[in-house]
Amino acid sequence: MNRINRRDFLRLAGGSTLAAGVFGFPGLLLANTRKVVVVGGGVGGCTAAKYLRKLDPTLDVTLVEAKSHYTSCFMSNEVLSGDRSIESITFSYADLRDKYGVNVIIDSAVGIDPVAREVRTADGTRLAYDACVVSPGVDFKWEAIDGYDAQVAETIPHAWFAGPQTVTLRNQLLAMPDGGKVVIVAPPNPFKCPPGPYERASQIAMYCKHHKPKSKILILDPKAKFSKAGLFKQGWAQHYGFETDNAMIEWVGKEQGGTVSALDPSSGTVKAEAGDFHGDVVNIIPPQKAGKIAHIADLVDGDWCPVDKRTFESERHPGIYVLGDASSAAKMPKSAYAANSQAKVAVAAILARFAGQEPGEPTYVNTCYSIIAEEHGISVAAVYRLSEDGKVITSIEGSGGLSPMDASAEHRKREVTYAHSWFQNVIDDMMQ
Amino acid sequence: MKKTVRHLLLALLATSSAAQAAGPTAQALAFTCAGCHGTDGSSVGPSSPTIAGMDPDVFTDAMLDYKNEKRSSTIMKRIALGYTDEQIREMGFFFYRQQPRTKPQKTDPELVALGKSLHDSYCEKCHEEGGRPGDAGTLAGQWMPYLEHAMSDYLNDQRRWPRKMERKVKEAVKAEGERAVPALIQYYGSQN
Structure with missing residues (x-):
């Protein structure tokens, strides 16, 4: 019996469902x-x-x-x-x-x-x-943007929890005419998945480039800078004409009036400091x-x-x-x-x-990939330790950091394959 | 036989290294690798190699090479710089103690057969038993996309050739042409 764990025991006792019923008194069987x-x-x-x-x-x-x-x-x-x-x-x-x-x-x-x-x-x-x-x-802090709430999010999705809203947003992109405008409202810090809104803009641009090349993606952002910004901007310039007259992706940061205060759901117009912006597809990622x-x-x-x-x-x-x-x-x-x-x-x-x-003594790691185009991946990594005073999880000096700027095409391509392997291994390590 | 003795010695070292100084345990350090290299180092993502069962010296050399920029990488240099040489050695022993769990890969029987004969002629001396875990890098059952990256790095001078490998690989390529390296990779991929 000592080599058999509780689950095995329950299995031997006649299948897990039955056993759960029969041994429904864990106190008796598993006192300690x-x-x-x-x-x-x-x-x-x-x-x-x-x-x-x-x-x-x-x-x-x-x-x-x-x-x-x-x-x-x-x-x-x-x-x-x-x-x-x-x-x-x-x-x-x-x-x-x-x-x-x-x-x-x-x-x-x-x-x-x-x-x-x-x-x-x-x-x-x-x-x-x-x-x-x-x-x-x-x-979400729904109160932060006037006119946006959980119910409106069913039709103007945040898609910040993957699931039905991800599919809604995808379907809206499919239904959008060529030449349409996608407005993404990015959240203030701190929020889940710091590079996420910018990878999202990249992935939408990847779709539009092939299927709706006259379309535009506008990111309205209450922040003056964002995660992996240099690498994103370089990738956007390489693939999506960033900062040219023909830019598919445009980023409006804090200083340019990117902070959004309200949404008019009926017209799909968001109110930012820089003015009102209408989107054929609007994606609002609220503060968190x-x-x-x-x-x-x-x-x-x-x-x-x-x-x-x-x-x-x-x-x-x-x-x-x-x-x-x-x-x-x-x-x-x-x-x-x-x-x-x-x-x-x-x-x-x-x-x-x-x-x-x-x-x-604890030890911690973060690695995070973003995919800008079919063969263009970037990453950030860090190895951390606990600070001497125990108050901060601090990056170990000299380690970690971003993918290099101006890396080779092979480097960017490999980071896409590593991103996909990362995905499979994280899922496996958490639940398989 | 040589290998058995070596493994016995390593097993002894692996147990004795359990007594360690302050700092995170080898297990705690190694657990942080799982998000990219799989639980206990058995990767399910084909571009990340399985590192379970790996020879501790091969692991340590690889990590130190990343750290000292002797081996090109996308992310591994940034990771390796987060650890002391001693921590790297301890992680190496941790992974050495893990049983690799490999997954079947789709291979071409014709290339596999060619790869096997090439392996027997040019590689088996160092990568014993068809490239099972040993004192040269693990090849048997390793992910083929990872092996493709690795071979491309060797052939493009992005990675130091160990010992006699350059001569042996080039002999194999001379014998069978461009099919040689893909055939070897297919053979190893078929050995799970």
Whole structure:
């Protein structure tokens, strides 16, 4: 029996469904089993659930996620260009359940009681925990842009969560006449996927260049600079006539009046400091804050969740670990790779706590690719350590940074293939 | 036999290196590679090589070459510069201890057969057992797109040839012409 973990035991006891019914009293069977409840089935939550079970198969790990399938935001811009289908970025939680023995509950977490140590779901289930991982991603500050709300977003999509809105936006691009105008409203810092709006403009331009070459893409931006800006601008100049009379992509930053305050949904016109801009297709990416459950569970200070950067344990409620986009993890960006890396730091800290040990020294990595054209990829990377005072996740001197400017065609082409391999490996590492 | 002895020694070293100084554990360091090289170094993305089971010296040499700009790369130099030489060595032992999980790749039987005969004549002496993990880079079951990048780098002087490799590869190309390198790659890709 000692070589058999709980899942195997339940299997032997007559199939997992039946066994779950018969052994519905975990207290009897698993008196000393540590329980971890993971809220949120994105990169952070899935990685944490998988690695908890991988490193300690005796743990009872439950993942609570509202959606039955995961659709990755990374690579979703490629759905807009038509380079890939929405199905190709949609994944089930079956492997987490069947290969790693994670209990997957498809329901919304509606409350966390940090004293009773319990997560409550919408259907009234109460899940007791010894440690809770919260990785809810971002939510929008709808109040920031007059006339834009969750309902309007059904027809004027943000598409900042990949899924139905990604398909809506793709269909709007398909329906747009040649010579049409796409307006993208970029969000202020900090937000999920810093290069995302600019990769999106690139991918839409890639589609238009082949199918609607007279079309224009306007980015309205409340920021004076943006992630990988030099590399994007160089790529746009190379492929899309950036800063020429015939530019397909135009960027209007803070100083040029790119800050948007309102939308008139009926006409598809956005109101920016520089004036009113009409788009045949309008894509608004609103300002962001930590996901809803983080606010409900009192894990935020302002918009984001303060954490101990050595462990990702909440500074507001012990026993709860907040990771991914929702956490304040400066200077790591809000990216998929960062969430994956943070999850492993949190898992190590949780396991150390269960073993009565001090948490080990953390190490973190971020890598992030953007695809500007069919054979033009760029990246940013960083290897991080915890600062001496434990307050900042700081990039190790001399390491990391951007793809070089003026790199060879072969270099840019390889970075596209690495981007695609990155995608497959991140998905695999989090949930397969 | 030589290989068995070497592996026994490495296994000893691998266990003894578990006792380490302050800083992140080898496991913690190695876990950060997974987003590009797969869980425990078994890649499912065809341009990123599987590094599980890799000889620790080959791993260390590769990382130090990236770090010291002796091997061209897109991103690996930027990553390698984030680690001390000692940390790199520890990561090498971590990956050495992992069992590679390879995936089937679509190959052309004719090229595979040619590749096998070329391998036996020119490569087997260093890449033993059809290029299984050993003290030269792992080739068997390795992703073919990665091997294509690697060979193109060698042939375009973007990467240092190890030991006798340049002469051997050029002999193979002399014998079978332009098909030689693709055939070798197809052979290795078929060995999962």
